Amino acid sequence: MLTAFAANALKVAGQSPAQSPAPTIDPLHAWVSGNDPAGLESWVNQRLAEEQADIDKLLAVTGPRTVENTLRPFDDAQNQLALANNNAFLDYSLADAAALRDKGQALTAKISSVATELSLNPKVYAALAAVPLPANDPPTRHYLERTLLEYRLSGVDKDDATRAKIRALNDKITDLGLKFGRNVADGTLKITATKAELDGLPADYIALHKAAADGTYTLTTEQPDVQPVMTFAKSPELRRRMFLAYNGRAYPQNVQVLKDLLTARQDLATILGYAHFADLATADQMIGSAANVQAMLNQVDEASRSAAHTEFAQLLAFAQQREPGLKSISQSDAGYWNEQYRRAKYDFDAQSVRPYFPYDQVRTGILKTAARFFHVEFRQVKDAVVWNPAVDTFDVFDSAEASKGKLLGRIYLDMHPREGKDKWFSSAPVIPGIRGRQLPEGMLICNFSGGNAGDPGLMQYSEVVTFFHEFGHLMHHILGSQGGWSAAGGFNVEGDFIESPSQMLEEMFHDTAILQSFGKQYQTGETIPASLIAKMNAASAYGRGYWLQRQLIFASYSLQVHNTAPATLDFDALAKQDDARFNLFTPVEGDRYYASFTHLVGYTSNYYTYVLDKVIAIDFFAQFDKRNILDGPTAMRYRRAVLEPGASKPAAELVKDFLGRPQNMNAMKSWMNEEFQPPLAAAK
Numbered sequence: 260m261l262t263a264f265a266a267n268a269l270k271v272a273g274q275s276p277a278q279s280p281a282p283t284i285d286p287l288h289a290w291v292s293g294n295d296p297a298g299l300e301s302w303v304n305q306r307l308a309e310e311q312a313d314i315d316k317l318l319a320v321t322g323p324r325t326v327e328n329t330l331r332p333f334d335d336a337q338n339q340l341a342l343a344n345n346n347a348f349l350d351y352s353l354a355d356a357a358a359l360r361d362k363g364q365a366l367t368a369k370i371s372s373v374a375t376e377l378s379l380n381p382k383v384y385a386a387l388a389a390v391p392l393p394a395n396d397p398p399t400r401h402y403l404e405r406t407l408l409e410y411r412l413s414g415v416d417k418d419d420a421t422r423a424k425i426r427a428l429n430d431k432i433t434d435l436g437l438k439f440g441r442n443v444a445d446g447t448l449k450i451t452a453t454k455a456e457l458d459g460l461p462a463d464y465i466a467l468h469k470a471a472a473d474g475t476y477t478l479t480t481e482q483p484d485v486q487p488v489m490t491f492a493k494s495p496e497l498r499r500r501m502f503l504a505y506n507g508r509a510y511p512q513n514v515q516v517l518k519d520l521l522t523a524r525q526d527l528a529t530i531l532g533y534a535h536f537a538d539l540a541t542a543d544q545m546i547g548s549a550a551n552v553q554a555m556l557n558q559v560d561e562a563s564r565s566a567a568h569t570e571f572a573q574l575l576a577f578a579q580q581r582e583p584g585l586k587s588i589s590q591s592d593a594g595y596w597n598e599q600y601r602r603a604k605y606d607f608d609a610q611s612v613r614p615y616f617p618y619d620q621v622r623t624g625i626l627k628t629a630a631r632f633f634h635v636e637f638r639q640v641k642d643a644v645v646w647n648p649a650v651d652t653f654d655v656f657d658s659a660e661a662s663k664g665k666l667l668g669r670i671y672l673d674m675h676p677r678e679g680k681d682k683w684f685s686s687a688p689v690i691p692g693i694r695g696r697q698l699p700e701g702m703l704i705c706n707f708s709g710g711n712a713g714d715p716g717l718m719q720y721s722e723v724v725t726f727f728h729e730f731g732h733l734m735h736h737i738l739g740s741q742g743g744w745s746a747a748g749g750f751n752v753e754g755d756f757i758e759s760p761s762q763m764l765e766e767m768f769h770d771t772a773i774l775q776s777f778g779k780q781y782q783t784g785e786t787i788p789a790s791l792i793a794k795m796n797a798a799s800a801y802g803r804g805y806w807l808q809r810q811l812i813f814a815s816y817s818l819q820v821h822n823t824a825p826a827t828l829d830f831d832a833l834a835k836q837d838d839a840r841f842n843l844f845t846p847v848e849g850d851r852y853y854a855s856f857t858h859l860v861g862y863t864s865n866y867y868t869y870v871l872d873k874v875i876a877i878d879f880f881a882q883f884d885k886r887n888i889l890d891g892p893t894a895m896r897y898r899r900a901v902l903e904p905g906a907s908k909p910a911a912e913l914v915k916d917f918l919g920r921p922q923n924m925n926a927m928k929s930w931m932n933e934e935f936q937p938p939l940a941a942a943k
């Protein structure tokens with residue numbers, strides 16, 4: 260199983276085998292060659308030199324342009340850029356040493372600058388435009404057409420001076436985005452709590468925090484500390500402090516960074532002939548325009564508004580029973596009252612499922628579930644060279660009938676918090692795939708409980724779902740990156756489709772058989788009771804209306820800040836305006852969530868992706884036979900139609916190929932009003 264990777268490694272390293280042994284350079288994995296700033300830098304520089312050589316080769320062609328002599332070296336150059344970027348990003352996000360993270364950041368900016376330069380190279384554009392569109396090879400045709408579109412959107416047809424300006428703006432945007440992210444990652448805040456304020460929190464949570472000499476406890480804004488407080492702590496004061504600390508962990512330092520970032524983006528849009536950045540950012544997306552985004556958000560608002568009001572009224576009435584005189588529910592109390600309401604109405608306590616979901620067991624269960632659903636097999640690679648001993652590595656093999664046993668790629672799981680490590684939950688490519696030459700590899704960057712000796716890492720159900728969601732991105736990358744072009748893999752599909760496959764997987768985790776296959780009490784081994792799952796499902800179906808309304812806040816905010824002249828932008832006023840429109844909970848005074856809203860960097864104006872993709876995901880899931888989700892024929896049909904093509908066709912076609920029509924709101928409407936049967940009746 261290692262040979263395919265070794266063969267890749269030989270390709271570049273073995274240039275002069277007769278000479279004295281040159282230091283072995285792994286051209287795909289920077290961390291193998293040198294886990295230090297100098298090693299990373301020289302590795303990245305080699306990738307960039309390869310990229311330049313590919314472009315030189317492309318430009319040196321005389322005679323007629325063809326796919327082989329022009330698009331191929333172009334894709335090779337893209338491949339080198341992706342390798343450089345993925346590896347630099349890996350160290351930026353995951354390295355233990357601050358110096359290596361800094362180097363990763365600096366190199367990410369440098370690589371981005373090289374990519375910008377390539378995207379503004381008129382000679383390369385002219386060469387690509389001269390390649391005849393292949394009539395009988397639709398994936399290649401689509402790749403070429405899309406590449407040309409991206410070139411036009413980047414401003415390649417502008418004069419020299421304008422292109423220089425565009426380049427400078429892109430560099431600035433990259434720098435500011437990285438800065439924003441780092442401020443969030445490094446902005447861990449601490450709050451202190453009295454013993455009494457920890458009332459309601461799980462015993463294992465309290466046990467992990469030792470009291471200081473004065474009897475107080477220190478909590479941080481790291482994920483494993485935050486969520487239990489917001490869900491279980493009885494003290495509204497503690498919840499409020501944690502909420503403000505968490506959302507404020509990069510405030511005020513990110514306010515100016517965000518302003519500068521939005522200004523640079525607007526300047527770029529103006530040069531490229533767009534009124535606002537949101538128009539530019541949607542021009543190559545499935546949705547097509549900022550106006551279409553607004554229309555879609557309005558539709559979802561209309562579909563979810565009345566459900567949200569009904570749910571909120573129930574929640575408020577309940578809270579008022581418990582606390583007579585309560586006028587409203589604060590945003591920082593939403594998680595707590597949700598939990599209380601679910602316990603009372605559905606007899607469901609989110610803590611009661613945690614003992615069934617210790618981290619190691621969940622990991623095994625998710626791998627097994629994914630293996631069945633995606634028709635693959637995972638084999639752990641114990642001796643893989645990784646960037647941190649905490650990382651687990653698996654090779655992915657095909658188990659579909661026609662191609663059983665074929666090695667498809669490799670995945671790395673980096674799953675628990677470390678100091679300096681990125682604080683969020685995400686999935687990222689490590690290596691793009693090229694059929695016959697290079698197998699895709701990807702990684703999960705997560706911050707789940709567990710990973711320390713003696714801590715079983717009991718997970719909340721929502722964390723289990725997040726794990727599967729991120730795992731879905733990884734599988735999209737592995738299965739969708741088996742084609743001939745490096746830059747047309749699973750992660751290269753239009754950005755506003757990318758969440759659909761993962762959001763669909765979330766729906767699978769209501770299934771009793773699936774949850775029972777790995778939900779076992781960590782001390783006794785008892786299987787999670789069907790009655791408990793039924794209660795949990797009923798409880799989780801509650802609140803979908805205002806969950807969507809909350810998503811509309813984020814989607815509107817990200818659209819508006821990119822659809823407004825930055826000079827007139829008031830972050831707080833805009834947040835108030837969205838709250839007034841969508842938020843039934845009372846905003847917390849001093850909430851500066853936008854200063855740590857990292858989606859504004861990666862998704863820019865396009866947070867709507869989550870809303871649109873939820874609509875598609877629910878529509879997708881409605882096609883499955885609920886009695887046999889994993890082993891029925893739909894799973895393979897889904898893999899073939901939606902995942903395997905990667906970015907070899909427009910996302911709208913992937914949707915149509917699977918559904919037989921474009922997505923619509925019908926499944927979403929029933930999902931929102933889904934009344935799970937009363938718990939006991941549903942229990943088997």
Ligand SMILES: [Zn+2]
Nearest residue numbers: 728732758761
């Ligand atoms: Zn996702």
